[in-house]
Amino acid sequence: MVTEQSAADRPTKQRGRPRSFDRDTALEQAIRTFWERGYEATSVADLTRAMGIGPPSLYAAFGDKRSLFDEVVVEYAARYGSFSTRAFEQELTARAAVERMLREAATEYTDPGHPRGCLIISAATNCATPEVEEALRVKRGQNIAAFESRIRADVASGELPADADAEALARFSGAVLQGMSQQARDGASREELERVAGLAMLAWPQA
Amino acid sequence: MVTEQSAADRPTKQRGRPRSFDRDTALEQAIRTFWERGYEATSVADLTRAMGIGPPSLYAAFGDKRSLFDEVVVEYAARYGSFSTRAFEQELTARAAVERMLREAATEYTDPGHPRGCLIISAATNCATPEVEEALRVKRGQNIAAFESRIRADVASGELPADADAEALARFSGAVLQGMSQQARDGASREELERVAGLAMLAWPQA
DNA sequence: GCGATTTTCTAGTGCCCGCTATAGAATTCA
DNA sequence: TGAATTCTATAGCGGGCACTAGAAAATCGC
Numbered sequence: 500m501v502t503e504q505s506a507a508d509r510p511t512k513q514r515g516r517p518r519s520f521d522r523d524t525a526l527e528q529a530i531r532t533f534w535e536r537g538y539e540a541t542s543v544a545d546l547t548r549a550m551g552i553g554p555p556s557l558y559a560a561f562g563d564k565r566s567l568f569d570e571v572v573v574e575y576a577a578r579y580g581s582f583s584t585r586a587f588e589q590e591l592t593a594r595a596a597v598e599r600m601l602r603e604a605a606t607e608y609t610d611p612g613h614p615r616g617c618l619i620i621s622a623a624t625n626c627a628t629p630e631v632e633e634a635l636r637v638k639r640g641q642n643i644a645a646f647e648s649r650i651r652a653d654v655a656s657g658e659l660p661a662d663a664d665a666e667a668l669a670r671f672s673g674a675v676l677q678g679m680s681q682q683a684r685d686g687a688s689r690e691e692l693e694r695v696a697g698l699a700m701l702a703w704p705q706a
Numbered sequence: 707m708v709t710e711q712s713a714a715d716r717p718t719k720q721r722g723r724p725r726s727f728d729r730d731t732a733l734e735q736a737i738r739t740f741w742e743r744g745y746e747a748t749s750v751a752d753l754t755r756a757m758g759i760g761p762p763s764l765y766a767a768f769g770d771k772r773s774l775f776d777e778v779v780v781e782y783a784a785r786y787g788s789f790s791t792r793a794f795e796q797e798l799t800a801r802a803a804v805e806r807m808l809r810e811a812a813t814e815y816t817d818p819g820h821p822r823g824c825l826i827i828s829a830a831t832n833c834a835t836p837e838v839e840e841a842l843r844v845k846r847g848q849n850i851a852a853f854e855s856r857i858r859a860d861v862a863s864g865e866l867p868a869d870a871d872a873e874a875l876a877r878f879s880g881a882v883l884q885g886m887s888q889q890a891r892d893g894a895s896r897e898e899l900e901r902v903a904g905l906a907m908l909a910w911p912q913a
Numbered sequence: 914g915c916g917a918t919t920t921t922c923t924a925g926t927g928c929c930c931g932c933t934a935t936a937g938a939a940t941t942c943a
Numbered sequence: 944t945g946a947a948t949t950c951t952a953t954a955g956c957g958g959g960c961a962c963t964a965g966a967a968a969a970t971c972g973c
Contacts, residue, residue, distance in 0.1 A: 513918090513919080513970090513971080514917075514918050514919070514970070514971040514972075515917080515918040515919025515920065515969080515970060515971065516918080516919050516920040516921075516968065516969040516970050516971090517919085517920075517969075517970060517971095518919090518920065518921095519920075519921070519969090536832055536834070537831070537832025538832075539746060539747060539832065540746060540832050540833065540834040542959080542960065542961080543960080543961055543962075544959085544960085544961095552921085553921060553922060553923090554922095554961085554962070554963080555920080555921065555922075555923095555962095555963075555964095556920070556921065556922095558961095558962070558963080559919090559920070559921090560920095563961075563962075564961065564962090620888070621831055621832060622832065624744070624828055624831045624832065624888070624891075625743055625744025625745075625746065625747050625828060625829065625831065625832065626747065627743070627747040636892050636893075639892060640892065640893075664901060666898075666901075667898070667901035667902065667904075667905060668905065670889060670894065670898055670901070670902055671901070671902045671905040671906065673885070673889070674882060674885025674886055674888070674889050674902050675881060675882060675885055676885070677884065677885040677888045677889070678880070678881025678882055678883070678884040678885035679881055681827070681831070681881070681884045681888075682877060682880070682881050682884070684831075685843050685846060685847065686843075687877065691873075691874070691877055694871060694873075694874035694877070694878075695874065695877055695878045695881050697874075698874055698875065698878040698909040699878065699906075699909060701908055701909040702905040702906060702908040702909055720940090720941085720948090720949080721940070721941045721942070721947075721948050721949070722939080722940060722941075722947080722948040722949025722950065723938065723939040723940050723948080723949045723950040723951075724939075724940060724949080724950075725949085725950065725951095726939090726950075726951070749929080749930065749931080750930080750931055750932075751929085751930085751931095759951085760951060760952060760953085761931085761932070761933080761952095762932095762933075762934095762950080762951065762952075762953095763950070763951065763952095765931095765932070765933080766949090766950070766951090767950095770931075770932075771931065771932090
């Protein structure tokens with residue numbers, strides 16, 4: 500139908516029985532559950548328990564497990580992964596941006612207020628559903644590509660030496676971030692991860 | 707029974723129908739499968755297909771899925787993870803050992819002759835069986851602890867400066883190794899990983 | 914109140930999971 | 944040869960998986 504309305508601009512008064520749960524807080528609980536256990540190891544029963552709703556409500560509000568996870572990834576990036584893009588928007592140099600990103604990652608990845616590490620890094624490793632694994636793989640690749648273009652700009656502007664290897668610095672930064680995520684899930688403290696971040700910055704050209 | 711014989715020193719002529727497959731090559735196929743897909747995403751059906759045997763043969767020869775995985779981890783470490791311990795045994799300094807380990811990891815993790823990355827790093831992330839996840843977590847921790855004690859020895863001997871942070875250098879090295887494993891699984895080439903390893907070594911004290 | 918509409922609850926569906934009972938096949942010892 | 948022993952193949956066990964049919968419940972416009 501062309502006359503369909505999206506959920507966003509639907510009038511406040513809708514017909515039929517109103518939904519008995521808040522969609523957004525239910526989504527937040529889904530984020531936490533996938534974040535903690537990963538896509539494959541999280542069952543729909545785990546989700547309905549955490550979200551406090553029955554299976555039919557979940558399927559009506561979010562579609563199947565796969566599309567719920569897609570939405571979870573988008574919301575996770577907006578709610579918990581924004582520190583990285585913010586660092587790149589607000590810092591003046593690629594080096595300062597990466598340093599800030601790694602240092603804030605040390606804090607975020609060990610925040611006791613939510614599961615440890617990064618959902619995009621860890622939630623779909625060894626996933627029996629290849630499309631889900633591939634989706635997060637692509638997101639990780641996009642992040643590293645963003646690092647690289649930012650570093651390349653600083654090489655072009657002379658902020659970084661002309662012989663700096665932008666591709667390698669970007670991949671190295673991504674690898675350290677991923678290592679920090681696993682270290683966080685393995686129990687490392689914020690201070691320990693901050694020292695890892697500090698060491699990683701020594702790899703940058705000491706202009 | 708006290709008179710039982712272990713499989714190792716059992717006489718060559720044993721009674722009963724002989725096993726129709728080679729236990730060691732079957733184990734190798736199990737290693738490859740768990741390495742590729744991880745513990746949880748690998749079904750017993752996947753294993754029997756890869757190993758070329760029926761379920762009863764698998765259970766008779768290796769016990770259940772869990773104990774097969776335990777054996778796989780031990781054999782994986784011996785067959786594919788030995789480059790790390792070898793570097794630490796043969797190199798004269800902690801720094802040279804870590805450098806060699808990281809550079810050889812770049813080669814091993816991208817070897818086209820077997821699955822990418824490191825089984826101990828990636829095969830039990832997001833695992834619904836907590837004991838399996840914990841077992842590999844412990845192994846990773848032991849590796850980093852081994853790095854640390856080796857670095858600490860070089861600090862004590864004066865090979866490294868007295869203010870070098872052994873604990874941080876060890877954790878950093880482990881994080882880079884873990885990041886390289888994920889990068890390898892995400893498609894990075896050997897050369898790309900070698901540049902990551904090269905950058906990581908710049909974090910060491912430039913005595 | 915009444916029909917229309919939407920959500921919720923209960924109770925499943927079929928499928929694949931790890932695992933095994935049973936029967937038959939292949940070997941050794943006497 | 945025959946008994947004992949050990950392995951293999953088939954077939955299926957109970958259980959949890961993602962997912963849904965169907966009826967009851969809660970709101971709407973009128």
